[in-house]
Amino acid sequence: MATDTTLGVATGRVPHPEEGFELTGPGTTPGLLVRELWASRRLIGVLARKDFLVRYRRTSLGLIWAVVLPAVQAIVLAVVFSHVIGATHRLGGVSGGPTTAYGVFIFAAMVPWSFFNAALAAGSTSVVDGTGLARRIYFPRVVLPLVAVGTAVYPLVITAIILLGMEGILGPEPGVRTLWMIPGAVLVIALAVALSAFISAAHVYIRDLRYAVQAALLMLFYITPVIYPADRLPLSIRHVVMALPTAGPVELFRRSIGAADQQWWKYVVGSLVWLVVVGLAGFVLHCRRDRVLTDRL
Amino acid sequence: MTATISLADVSKRYIKYDDTAVMARLWSRTNRSWLWALRDIGFDVQPGESVGILGRNGAGKSTLLSMLCGVTAPSSGRIRVRGRVAPLISVGVGFHPEMTGRENVYVNGTILGLSRREIDQRFDSIVEFAEIEKFIDTPVKFYSSGMFVRLGFAAAVASQPDVLLVDEVLAVGDLPFQIRCFERMNEIREQGSTIVVVTHNLGAVRGFCDRGIVLRDGRLVFDGQTFDAVSAYHNILGELSADEPGAEAQDTQAGRITSVEVLDVSRRPSAHFRVGDTMIMRIGVEALRDIDEPFVWLGINTVSGVAAYSDANVREPFPRLRAGEKAVYEVQTQLQLTTGSYSVEAALRYATGPGVSALVGRCAPENFYVTGRGFVHGVADLSGQFVVGTG
Incomplete structure (x- = not known):
């Protein structure tokens, strides 16, 4: 049938037997969702890259802005804390141990935090915001939060490189422990994907989530040990902080400069629990509502 | 032959909330009502067939088209579509005004399911069909609406869809381009693709479709030859026409x-x-x-x-x-x-x-x-006299 037209003339047209769909209800099977998601992997990359590049299109400096903005933050932190205030943080929390510039200490935590903040702000509303595209053509709806998170990965890489430069200038010198950034980055990306996927689907039904997420991010910034060391907290509060989704990646990045809490792995376990629970919930929600998510827009 | 499109007892209802506050929704179920967009629709479309969907505004045409795209599922019943679907409703979908025509063709092609190599292979023919060689590296925000639609159409049909879904888009663009669009769609159909057209342009339906489906208030009221479908559609229009003075007063x-x-x-x-x-x-x-x-x-x-x-x-x-x-x-x-x-x-x-x-x-x-007389176009033949003037 592939090469036969209605006129019986060979055309060499390639059919797409692997494509197409059968719909009987609002959901899709987990296996099918995974297969379709895998088929959409290039789409996610292309859209994320487009969204990142388009931001700087009309500017005369273009992509330089993507570097300048985090660099300014790094410089301000370095000048204010290292030179104006002169604060240092004792590495490993041991008194008398080696110290690190407080600016580097904060910036190391800002790398995963800024990513998480940007990814979640865009990701949690991505399905509703992506209506224009999603209503006209089908792809798994979870592609939309993935694109939002993917777009934020570009600045994550840029800030991580700036952090390395900062370490080179202000110390501690980058070394093997710097590699702790990698699990830190993987964990924060995975968390952003899980939370965005779940919230973006729930947001279709509960529009309050757009503002609830903003409020939660604002709170998280202060209760996650980003601008202060975790080991300065009283033990009871530290247990609460360990239960936060964001504390794990922050501690892993701190560990890359050798300044993590001694019990850093407990924060990581807290984040992993969030990752598994919310990730599963998001997956189930998308499986059950994938084909009707754009109905309520 | 296996049908490319197959619908069995398809119904679609939307929930209509009078109050969208989440608390009100949780506590009471009385303030919501169902809105049936489609009721018990069933038909099959074979490869190479072209079908026109007719109906007044609100008859369920758009809902039906969304389902054929796969972006929404039926509330009951089953819908099956075989092969790659290219919705022409999405002409220029994902086109970003700040990006050039070239960049947009690549993004759009990816959205429609083409690999990078497939887009490379088809790129020249897309640009040629859209007639925008000179502007391909210009941001599309500088394009005229005609250029935009031409590029969008060219990019969409380049995906060699098994099912082409066409909305009102062809109303845009000048006449020569519209004619080329129809020629291109005919080629696609002759290659065995199925085409579904939703439009109020009955001339286009009559000229292009071999089959017409008429919807009314979400139900299928006619399925058959295009000519008869257009008549059936006219009957529906006749029941409630607004182009007449004082149509609201009735005394039957x-x-x-x-x-x-x-x-x-x-x-x-x-x-x-x-x-x-x-x-x-x-x-x-x-x-x-x-x-x-x-x-x-x-x-x-x-x-x-x-x-x-x-x-x-x-x-x-x-x-x-x-x-x-x-x-x-x-x-x-x-x-x-x-x-x-x-x-x-x-x-x-x-x-x-x-x-x-x-x-x-x-x-x-x-x-x-x-x-009519040859060479005369338009609606009215005003019998123009062409003479050499005096003086």
Whole structure:
């Protein structure tokens, strides 16, 4: 049938037997969702890259802005804390141990935090915001939060490189422990994907989530040990902080400069629990509502 | 042959909340209601078929098209689509104004499921078809709307879809491009793809589709030959037409139309006229009550639904009709029209005051064909005289 037209003339047209769909209800099977998601992997990359590049299109400096903005933050932190205030943080929390510039200490935590903040702000509303595209053509709806998170990965890489430069200038010198950034980055990306996927689907039904997420991010910034060391907290509060989704990646990045809490792995376990629970919930929600998510827009 | 599109008992309902506050939604289920967009729709479409979907606004056409795209699922029933779907509703979907034509073609192609290599292979033919060689590296925000649609159409059909879904998009773009679009769609169809067209342009449906499906209030009311489908659609339009003065006032108890005939000048039934011919619309009526000032409204529309002419003898009404009295009215028109299909319809009305009237009855539209003079285009043939002027 592939090469036969209605006129019986060979055309060499390639059919797409692997494509197409059968719909009987609002959901899709987990296996099918995974297969379709895998088929959409290039789409996610292309859209994320487009969204990142388009931001700087009309500017005369273009992509330089993507570097300048985090660099300014790094410089301000370095000048204010290292030179104006002169604060240092004792590495490993041991008194008398080696110290690190407080600016580097904060910036190391800002790398995963800024990513998480940007990814979640865009990701949690991505399905509703992506209506224009999603209503006209089908792809798994979870592609939309993935694109939002993917777009934020570009600045994550840029800030991580700036952090390395900062370490080179202000110390501690980058070394093997710097590699702790990698699990830190993987964990924060995975968390952003899980939370965005779940919230973006729930947001279709509960529009309050757009503002609830903003409020939660604002709170998280202060209760996650980003601008202060975790080991300065009283033990009871530290247990609460360990239960936060964001504390794990922050501690892993701190560990890359050798300044993590001694019990850093407990924060990581807290984040992993969030990752598994919310990730599963998001997956189930998308499986059950994938084909009707754009109905309520 | 296996059907490319197959729908079985497909229904779709949307939930309509009067109050969207989450608390109100949680506590009470009384303030929500169902909105049935489609009810029990079933049909199959074979490869190589082209189907026109007709229906008034709100009949369920868009919902049906969304389902064929796969972006929404039926509330009950089953829908199956085989192969790659390219929705032309999405002409230029994902096009970003700040990006160049080239970049947009790559993003758009990816959205439609093409690999990078496939886009590379087709890139030149896309640009050629869209006729934008000079502008391909210009941001699309500088494109004219015609260029935008041309590029979008070219990119969409380049994905070699098994199912092409066409919305009103073809109304955009100039005539030569529209013709090329239809030629391209014909090629695609001859290669075995299925095409579904949703449009109010009945001329396009008649010229392009071999089958018509008519929806009304979410239900399938007709499925068959295009010509009959257009008539069925006209019947629906006839039941509730808004292009007539005072259409809201109805008094169907006053009388009824008993017969309608379309006649030529020798009073023989006819559906084929030449430009300038006299057409006689003969309407038999029966009064059920006394009607003081009965008059007839007549309207002639082109196949695309454009009103070519409408008139009524509201200022010189027919003589008074007594209850039970029958009468035959005739409206003579001179068909100064161009080549094409038209429909004529008539209504019996009576004046209820200055400028207001009530509708008594209305007949189903009758179709007829006019053979016009060559080279004349438009709706009306105003018989232009081309002479050499003096002085």
